[in-house]
Amino acid sequence: MSRALRGGHPQVHLLPAAAEMVHATSFLLVLSLAVVAPVLSTKKCVLTGRWVNDLGSNMTIMAVNEKGEFLGSYHTAVTATSNEIKVSPLQGSQHQTDKNSQATFGFTVNWSFSESVTVFTGQCFVDEKGKEVLKTMWLLRSNVDSIKDDWKATMVGVNTFTRLRSKKE
Numbered sequence: 001m002s003r004a005l006r007g008g009h010p011q012v013h014l015l016p017a018a019a020e021m022v023h024a025t026s027f028l029l030v031l032s033l034a035v036v037a038p039v040l041s042t043k044k045c046v047l048t049g050r051w052v053n054d055l056g057s058n059m060t061i062m063a064v065n066e067k068g069e070f071l072g073s074y075h076t077a078v079t080a081t082s083n084e085i086k087v088s089p090l091q092g093s094q095h096q097t098d099k100n101s102q103a104t105f106g107f108t109v110n111w112s113f114s115e116s117v118t119v120f121t122g123q124c125f126v127d128e129k130g131k132e133v134l135k136t137m138w139l140l141r142s143n144v145d146s147i148k149d150d151w152k153a154t155m156v157g158v159n160t161f162t163r164l165r166s167k168k169e
Contacts, residue, residue, distance in 0.1 A: 045124035115143035
């Protein structure tokens with residue numbers, strides 16, 4: 001009586017060429033994972049540099065120091081005031097991360113052309129195509145004349161930033 005009929009596991013008989021193909025395919029799969037996986041996992045988003053958001057605003061973040069602090073500038077493309085838009089200073093902090101995590105950060109923009117300030121918080125990611133992306137949420141606080149107008153003084157929103165490449169790249 002065969003093993004399959006006695007409740008054992010049936011035997012699978014592969015032709016020699018098929019068996020070699022299964023081994024070769026398995027080997028290539030393991031090899032590709034060993035080569036590609038470290039590259040994908042080591043790509044890390046770097047906060048320093050020039051960025052543009054979904055509204056066309058430009059931001060430059062200077063070097064992040066050993067404490068995670070940074071300075072930069074922000075040139076907004078949009079405003080609720082009639083004032084001339086000017087480049088405004090920003091200062092912030094990046095959470096110190098280990099080699100494998102994507103950085104979280106926050107920064108404040110003190111608008112040079114209006115009586116308002118915006119705070120941003122977000123995270124720096126590398127997407128599945130290898131592109132660096134900053135996903136942020138912000139609060140903009142405008143100056144109002146009295147406490148009765150406090151209800152309309154704060155706006156909230158989200159922005160996605162992508163790295164602004166130079167024309168040479």
